[in-house]
Amino acid sequence: MKVTEFDASRYLDSDEMIAEYLTAVLEQEDTDLLLAALDDIARARGMGRVAESSGLNRESLYKALGAGANPRVDTVLRVMRSLGVKLEAKVA
Numbered sequence: 001m002k003v004t005e006f007d008a009s010r011y012l013d014s015d016e017m018i019a020e021y022l023t024a025v026l027e028q029e030d031t032d033l034l035l036a037a038l039d040d041i042a043r044a045r046g047m048g049r050v051a052e053s054s055g056l057n058r059e060s061l062y063k064a065l066g067a068g069a070n071p072r073v074d075t076v077l078r079v080m081r082s083l084g085v086k087l088e089a090k091v092a
Helices: 015-026 031-045 047-054 058-065 073-083
Strands: none
Touching: 015 031, 031 047, 031 058, 031 073, 047 058, 047 073, 058 073
16 A cells, blocks of 8 residues: 655645634644644745745745744744735634
């Protein structure tokens, strides 16, 4: 039997799906998981397009969203803005 690795980016085909995915990830309060989710969303939208609209070069985008990365908050916010999503605070 051949098993392929799950790739969330293949299923992130609408703004609503992306928002639900990101909301579920944010509830986990896991920074690495958040970066992985942003990477999934960026791949779904097209890394080149996201890099260009966020003002980052492609290499910097891959590095910022890669495993073990520790990007600055302004970098994360720029990427999120380019993906068309934003953080929203609510009472815990």
